[in-house]
Amino acid sequence: MxxxxxxxxxxxxxxxxxxxxxxxxxxxxxxxxxxxxxxxxxxxxxxxxxxxxxxxxxxxxxxxxxxxxxxxxxxxxxxxxxxxxxxxxxYADEHRARKNREVKAAEAVAREKNRAWIKELEAREEERLEMERERERQRK
The missing domain is CATH 1.10.287 (Helix Hairpins)
Known part of the structure; x- marks a missing residue:
């Protein structure tokens, strides 16, 4: 558990x-x-x-x-x-290119954080279900 x-x-x-x-x-x-x-x-x-x-x-x-x-x-x-x-x-082209790199990196980080958040929520849901199953076993 x-x-x-x-x-x-x-x-x-x-x-x-x-x-x-x-x-x-x-x-x-x-x-x-x-x-x-x-x-x-x-x-x-x-x-x-x-x-x-x-x-x-x-x-x-x-x-x-x-x-x-x-x-x-x-x-x-x-x-x-x-x-x-x-x-x-x-520096307009350089700033634009750097901004695009930063946006792409931020999107990748956001996707990874989203995946981690979903994984965390799934783990918490599994934990909650496990606790409910354990309570159900104890009731029986």
Whole structure:
């Protein structure tokens, strides 16, 4: 007779998904930075120009330098937007292919989980029937 299973411990859809538990925000950030490195570069240039302009404003002595930094900030922002648009065109096929692979892998995992879930339900039903048969034998 199979051992009774704990009814409180039902299979979870995230039980075997290691990526769900292991992927942190930092991991995702590094993956995005390495996949499209020009965007963080443009953001860093924008922040650099803005910080330099704000320091120049606080110092209050060189308006030409302040204006130059604000222009550089605008150029850096334009570079960032261009990198975003260009990267989306450049990496579109790669992203689409990766998404298709991920969808197919997720479907395979879902099918396997469905099979495991059905197997679990069948085992529980068999256990229930066995218990009923045992009770019936004890009654007789």
């Amino acid at each position: 199979p051992a009774p299973q704990d009814p409180a411990k039902m299979p979870s859809s995230f039980e075997d998904n290691q990526e769900f538990y292991e992927t942190s925000r930092l991991t995702k950030l590094f993956r995005r930075i390495t996949s499209e490195p020009l965007i963080p570069l443009g953001m860093a240039l924008t922040v650099w120009a803005l910080v330099r302009a704000s320091r120049s404003i606080r110092a209050g002595n060189d308006r030409a330098y302040t204006n130059r930094m604000f222009r550089r900030r605008i150029y850096a922002q334009a570079f960032t937007v261009a990198a975003m648009v260009g990267g989306s065109y450049y």
